[in-house]
Amino acid sequence: MKSKQQWWKEAVIYQVYPQSFQDSDGDGIGDIQGLISRLDHIAQLGADVVWLNPVYKSPLDDNGYDISDYYRIHPMYGTMEDFDLLLEEMHARGLKLIMDLVVNHCSDEHEWFVKSRQSTENPYRDYFFWRPGKNGGPPNNWISFFGGSAWEYDPMTDEYFLHIFTKRQPDLNWENPKVRKEVYKIMHFWLKKGIDGFRMDVISLISKHTGFPDSEDPGLEHIVGKYYANGPRIHEYLKEMYQEVLQHYDVMTVGEGPGITDEIAPLYVGEERDELNMIFQLEHMFIDWGPEGKFDPVDFSLIALKEYYTRWNRVFEKNGWITSFLDNHDFPRMVSRFGNDGKYRVESAKLLATLILTMPGTPCIYFGSEIGMTNAPFASIDQCRDVETLNFYKILKEKGMTERDFMAIVRKVGRDNVRTPMQWDDTLNAGFTSAIPWIMVNPNYPELNVQNDLASDDSIYAFYREMIQFRKKHPCLVHGSYTDLAPGHPELFAFRRVVENEQFLVLLNFSDNPLKFTGILPKEIDQPVRSNYSGHAEKHQLRPWEAQIFHIQSGT
Numbered sequence: 001m002k003s004k005q006q007w008w009k010e011a012v013i014y015q016v017y018p019q020s021f022q023d024s025d026g027d028g029i030g031d032i033q034g035l036i037s038r039l040d041h042i043a044q045l046g047a048d049v050v051w052l053n054p055v056y057k058s059p060l061d062d063n064g065y066d067i068s069d070y071y072r073i074h075p076m077y078g079t080m081e082d083f084d085l086l087l088e089e090m091h092a093r094g095l096k097l098i099m100d101l102v103v104n105h106c107s108d109e110h111e112w113f114v115k116s117r118q119s120t121e122n123p124y125r126d127y128f129f130w131r132p133g134k135n136g137g138p139p140n141n142w143i144s145f146f147g148g149s150a151w152e153y154d155p156m157t158d159e160y161f162l163h164i165f166t167k168r169q170p171d172l173n174w175e176n177p178k179v180r181k182e183v184y185k186i187m188h189f190w191l192k193k194g195i196d197g198f199r200m201d202v203i204s205l206i207s208k209h210t211g212f213p214d215s216e217d218p219g220l221e222h223i224v225g226k227y228y229a230n231g232p233r234i235h236e237y238l239k240e241m242y243q244e245v246l247q248h249y250d251v252m253t254v255g256e257g258p259g260i261t262d263e264i265a266p267l268y269v270g271e272e273r274d275e276l277n278m279i280f281q282l283e284h285m286f287i288d289w290g291p292e293g294k295f296d297p298v299d300f301s302l303i304a305l306k307e308y309y310t311r312w313n314r315v316f317e318k319n320g321w322i323t324s325f326l327d328n329h330d331f332p333r334m335v336s337r338f339g340n341d342g343k344y345r346v347e348s349a350k351l352l353a354t355l356i357l358t359m360p361g362t363p364c365i366y367f368g369s370e371i372g373m374t375n376a377p378f379a380s381i382d383q384c385r386d387v388e389t390l391n392f393y394k395i396l397k398e399k400g401m402t403e404r405d406f407m408a409i410v411r412k413v414g415r416d417n418v419r420t421p422m423q424w425d426d427t428l429n430a431g432f433t434s435a436i437p438w439i440m441v442n443p444n445y446p447e448l449n450v451q452n453d454l455a456s457d458d459s460i461y462a463f464y465r466e467m468i469q470f471r472k473k474h475p476c477l478v479h480g481s482y483t484d485l486a487p488g489h490p491e492l493f494a495f496r497r498v499v500e501n502e503q504f505l506v507l508l509n510f511s512d513n514p515l516k517f518t519g520i521l522p523k524e525i526d527q528p529v530r531s532n533y534s535g536h537a538e539k540h541q542l543r544p545w546e547a548q549i550f551h552i553q554s555g556t
């Protein structure tokens with residue numbers, strides 16, 4: 001067990017996707033004033049930190065992950081005064097705010113890029129990666145996360161620029177010290193305003209292999225692992241960022257990034273390293289990707305998920321810190337992906353809440369999970385908004401896939417599933433907006449909404465609230481060691497958290513059927529201290545999607 005206490009280890013994060021949280025000015029898009037009006041909801045849930053997805057000026061090609069001015073708020077979300085008020089209102093409620101820092105790339109409308117593309121001599125040329133073509137094509141065979149080559153030809157100077165996301169998200173050249181200085185300036189600007197930290201977008205990708213060799217394997221997974229992630233100068237950059245910026249503030253940092261393995265992760269977050277506090281490790285978010293990637297999903301295996309937890313928790317028992325989450329704005333709703341969003345929606349949503357709130361790592365709750373929001377029944381491509389989905393539709397349609405077949409996949413994996421508006425109540429558009437919402441509201445909102453959950457002591461929301469308090473009351477759940485007690489069982493997830501004189505046993509039934517278990521509970525232990533069902537189960541039995549927590553103190 002490790003003990004070094006830090007506020008960000010004990011905190012619970014709540015993630016807000018601003019476009020979809022609350023519209024205040026009747027344009028169908030969520031905004032800062034809308035968020036301010038809903039802060040009590042977040043505070044009452046018991047969260048401590050809000051991670052706000054990007055609200056900066058942006059043409060919104062990738063919903064704000066393409067920033068054209070790092071010092072301005074997108075007018076659609078409000079003004080800088082609104083932002084300052086948000087921060088003040090949050091701090092007044094004891095909530096901290098962490099912002100998204102998106103500096104692997106910017107928007108093609110950012111003035112750096114606008115100038116950069118003008119001529120090969122322009123002083124901003126070197127802010128990006130420009131290269132001549134090879135044999136009439138791009139400089140190498142790297143592909144973008146969102147389909148197609150990672151290089152875009154620009155006739156203005158007859159060269160290609162690198163973009164590992166969309167062609168409207170050119171990659172910044174961190175080799176250039178001026179670029180790094182610009183980033184540190186941006187960070188100081190926001191930190192001086194009093195924000196409490198950053199979630200750093202794809203921070204694992206900022207250091208490039210500038211020889212740009214062809215990949216021997218053309219698949220994205222291989223290219224990410226070998227060429228995009230954990231590049232040669234990544235730790236030098238992060239240490240410099242710490243020296244130049246982070247060491248001067250008491251803030252938290254959470255780095256996001258594909259390609260960070262459990263072996264490599266301590267290099268990012270080891271406590272003696274002076275780089276980042278924690279990461280959003282993504283390995284389990286790729287657990288049901290098939291041979292052709294995200295749009296070729298396979299069933300997820302509980303055994304594989306447990307193996308992931310064992311491996312990652314083992315590493316972080318020694319040093320560094322991780323996060324505990326099962327969904328975010330890039331992946332499907334957790335109850336639809338890992339639970340049963342039909343008959344056992346309530347039970348399985350509570351079971352998943354139990355899991356994320358009893359695991360090591362700082363828990364992160366994506367907005368709407370606290371009421372068990374589900375994937376949405378998108379029926380046609382016209383209803384989709386996400387650039388990833390739209391790009392892959394084009395690619396797969398060319399390969400012969402029908403819209404019907406594609407939409408069946410989108411309903412499982414598409415990022416739009418998690419971007420539908422927050423379901424506040426059963427009035428028009430779930431109380432999110434009085435106008436036409438920018439993306440459809442999930443039609444299940446008349447039953448599935450915050451108002452309904454608040455009216456019941458037995459709701460998913462009530463369960464989250466209780467579980468957050470429960471975690472806070474028991475530091476063992478934050479700092480205790482972790483052991484999987486049934487690694488080979490396909491439906492039972494049973495684990496133990498231990499500190500010196502105290503332990504918890506957490507038992508989760510990942511199935512629609514009752515489940516008997518043996519050999520896990522000590523003889524003298526009778527009833528759980530927490531369950532997601534009311535009334536007792538038979539001893540050594542779990543009802544469908546039941547979660548039971550047993551508390552054992554030394555001497556019992």
Ligand code: TEU
Nearest residue numbers: 062065145165201202257258294330388
């Ligand atoms: O996501 C990084 C990332 O790993 C995703 O590209 C992920 O592979 C994909 O969404 C799976 O469908 C971050 C942001 O969270 C995401 O919203 C952005 O689109 C992306 O970076 C580019 O900034």
